[in-house]
Amino acid sequence: MDIFTVADMQLFRDRVNSGRTYEGKTVRLMADIDLNEGKYTVSENGTVTFNSNAVQWELISKLEVNKTQYFKGIFEGNKHEIKGIYINGSTNSLGLFGINDGNIQNITIKGSIINSKTYTGAIAGTNRNTISNCCNNSYVRGYHSVGGITGLGGYYTTYI
DSSP: OEEOSHHHHHHHHHHHHTTOOOTTOEEEEOSOEETTTTSEEEOTTOOEEEOTTOOOOOOBTOOOTTOOOOBOSEEEEEEEEEEEEEEEEOSSSBSSEEEEOSEEEEEEEEEEEEESSEEEOSSEEEESSEEESOEEOSEEEOSEEEOSSEEEEOTTOEEO
16 A cells, blocks of 8 residues: 555554554555644744644554454655644553554654553554664653653564
């Protein structure tokens, strides 16, 4: 699957959240994506302030009770940005991806991710595989286990 627009990104998210793991497949980001275009400002020091009409991002591969299958493919960012991500939540494992069981690479995230629970990161709340060559230019805040890239990495996590 190739992602060019916000609508493509939402379609990918919805497919993963309905059970498609993309195991053995590569999803490619083909352009910079602004999830909240025109709905936020960035100050000179990099602080992002979202307007009241900003839309919160629903996680890709979000943590759900009794769910065991999460994203298992390759998410190739192609050195593009996903900016304007806005999450202000109160569940475990918040980030662009809630749970990552695949490989996420070559992407930059810009925005604001705030969580009153545990496992918060810009790329993935919980990472159980590989995240490589990724950059976080977001404000990330959480209660426990918070990181710029991922909040929780399993014992077999690889960061390159």
